[in-house]
Amino acid sequence: MKLFLHLCIFFSILFISLTSSYSCTLNDKNALLQIKKSLNNPPLLSSWNPQTDCCTSWTGVSCTNRHVTELTISSGKISGQIPAQIGDLPYLRTLDFSYLTHLTGNIPRTITKLQNLEILRLKETNLSGPIPGYISELKSVTFLDLSFNQFTGPIPGSLSQMPKLEAIQINDNKLTGSIPNSFGSFVGNVPNLYLFNNKLSGNIPESLSKYDFNAVDLSGNEFTGDGSMxxxxxxxTIRVNISRNKFNFELSKIKFARTIVSLDLSENHIYGKFPRRxxxxxxxQHFNVSHNFLCxxxxxxxxxQTFEPSVYSHNICLCGAPLKPC
Structure with missing residues (x-):
């Protein structure tokens, strides 16, 4: 009988120990409940029950060593603003609020408390106002995606001070102004640059010529001047898209990286002849030089010659296959 009693006590202690080692911390749980409350207790977060463990049964929540390290809330009827309590999850490595068309306001200052954050994705929401420069205080972020929102104003030059950044996706907003001169002096990696479908203008900083971008997409803006740098x-470089701008340079003088597989120069003011070789x-794999002044x-x-004639159309006097003979 005593042996049975001792075994019961032992397994009870073991169960409690194992449970506590996997359940989320009280601080993280309280922060998540405050976030849910600030978002008006949406049905999408109905699994966020105070009586259950946030690490094992709450939608969009993942943990490491009892701490919440990933928070993904997407594709649901969420209304309100990003709660300030988001900063009370200090071990967070991924924050993803995407496809939430009723999420409004701006990015709260408290986000800068997330010094372990590696992925920040606030995509296809209704966030607005300027992109705050204090995002650059997130020194561990490698992937920044603020695309498909309503952000206005200039691109913060301070983004160049994020040492681990590998990709900047701020496309499909209403950003104005030019590419910051500071983008010619990134302190760390040279990130993939996706700035397309905004209202950006002006010349590209000449200092960008020293960089070897893996991918850059500036299409659908109002850039002018020389884009050949x-x-x-x-x-x-693998992919370059500068289409639907007002770039003006001579194509015959350009030297292309042998690694390029996607090149779109269409709808600009590019002139001259094709470089001979x-x-x-x-x-x-993708190519377009239509709507320019090539001859x-x-x-x-x-x-x-494998591309459709349309990729060469609306130029001054291009000729030869797949167009009409010269």
Missing amino acids: LFGRNKT ELTKLRL GPIPQGGVL
Whole structure:
């Protein structure tokens, strides 16, 4: 009987120990409940029950060593603003509020308390106002996605001070002004740059010519001047899209990286002839130079003749396959 009693006590202690090692901390749980309350207790978060463990049964919550490290709330009827209590989850590494069309306001200052944050995705919401410069205080962020929102005003130059940043996605907003000069002096990685479908304008800083972007998309803005500094024979760029702008430079003088597989220069003021051999050596999967001021023969060879005639259309006098003979 005593042995049975001792075994019961032992297994009870073991159960309590195991349960406590996997259940979330009280501070994290309280912070999440406050976030739920601030968001008006939406049905999407109905699993956030105070009587259950937030690490094992709450929608969108993941934990490591009892601490909440990932919070993903997406594709639901959430109304209100990002709660200030978001800053009370100090171990958070991923914050993802996406496809929440009734999420309004701006990004709270308290977000800067999340010094372990690596992924910040606030995508396709109704957030508005300027992108706050204090985002740059998040020194561990590698991926920043603020796309498909209503942000206005200039791009904060301080984003260049984020040492681990690998991608900046602030496309499909209402941003104005030019690319900050500070983007010519990133303190860490050279991030993929997605600025398309905004209202940005002006010249690209010449200092960007020293960078070897893996991917850059500036399409659908009002940029002017010379965009050729994005190219270079010795670079390892894979994708470049500068379409639907007002760039003005001579195509024949451009040296292209052999690594480019996607190149869109359409709907600009690019002029001159095709470089004789440059483009025939590329293994292009996507290509478009339509709606420019190009003239002369399309070089034979490579994949240039495999594209539809439309990718060469609306130029001054391009000729040769796949267009009419010269």
